[in-house]
Amino acid sequence: MKQKQHILHSLTIEVMAVLLASMIAFQVCNMLGIRMSLLPFVMATGYIILKLLYHLCIIVARYIIEAIPSSHFALANEKTDTSSSVVLPPSAKDCVEVQKKRMELFHYEYQREQQQYQQRKEEEENKKLNAILRxxxxTFKRFDLNETEIFQICESVRYFVTNHQVFSMTEVHIKKHNSLTQISLKNFAWNIAFQYNIGRDMTTSFVMATFSEWFANSTFDTVRKNLRTTTGRHKIEIDENILSKYLI
Known part of the structure; x- marks a missing residue:
């Protein structure tokens, strides 16, 4: 196909050259008074001159193209490629990959925020528990309880606030001390339960199980009914703000 186009192009040029040479030869003969019998020779001379000019133009054009630095063409191509890359819309596969990466980044950020939140929550709970144990x-150092009994009370409190259940399998039996009354112990249990929003039934079970000798002759309903006492003076008073006093 390309060969046919080349042949057609060459024939067109030849025909145009012959026609142009004929026209020029006729005008020259007419102007200079040359005999018409010499017209073919003048036409041949004109044809040769036109062909020489044609080839000269081709040589000059090729020289100009070769003289231009190749970097200019490279820069032009680069600009064309850049423009093309901007204009061309992304493919469906690229869109899916971008969306996938966005989802992965969102999932990573969400997991990181959840971990940070969980870590802060655990730190706050540990500080709160340490304040309650302190x-x-x-509180019980002010009375005549030994270190073993105080340790057992702390362990019962730790289990109570952590699991919202009563730690009944105690290894140390806390003996009754006359320096502590039922009202003071119930106020203590209420102060602890209030910080963790633990109900009255579970708080009643906690105080009766932890200080069983004080409540040996008391019923569950009686203790539950009078779990919080604010009237009168007692060695352990009701205090809703113990965390603000014992947080370090």
């Missing part, structure tokens, strides 16, 4: 130790 309140417990300092």
């Amino acid at each position: 309140y417990t130790r300092e």
Whole structure:
């Protein structure tokens, strides 16, 4: 196909050259008064001159093209490629990959935020528990309880606030001390339960199980009914703000 186009192009040029040479030869003969019998020779001379000019033009054009630095063409191509890359819309596969990466990044950020939130929550819970245990130790140090009994009370409190259940399998039996009354012990249990929003039934079970000798002759309903006492003076008073006092 390309060969046929080349032949057609060459024939067109030849025909145009012959016609142009004929026209020029006729005008020259007419102007200079040359005999018409010499017209073919003048036409042949004109044809040769036109062919020489044609080839000269081709040589000059090729020289100009070769003289231009190739970097100019490279820069032009680069600009064309850049423009093309901007204009061309992304393919469906590229869109899916971008969406996938966005989802992965979102999932990673969500997991990281959840971990940070969980870590902060655990730290806050540990600080709160330490404050409650500190309140417990300092409260019972004021009375005639030994270190083993105080340790057992702290362990019962730890299990109570952590699991919202009563730690009944105690290894140390806490003996009754006359320096502590039922009202003070119930107020202590209420102060602890209030910080963790633990119900009255579970708080009643906790105080009766932990300090069983004080409540040996008391019923569950009686203790539950009078779990919180604010009237009168007692060695352990009702205090809703123990965390603010014992948080370090």
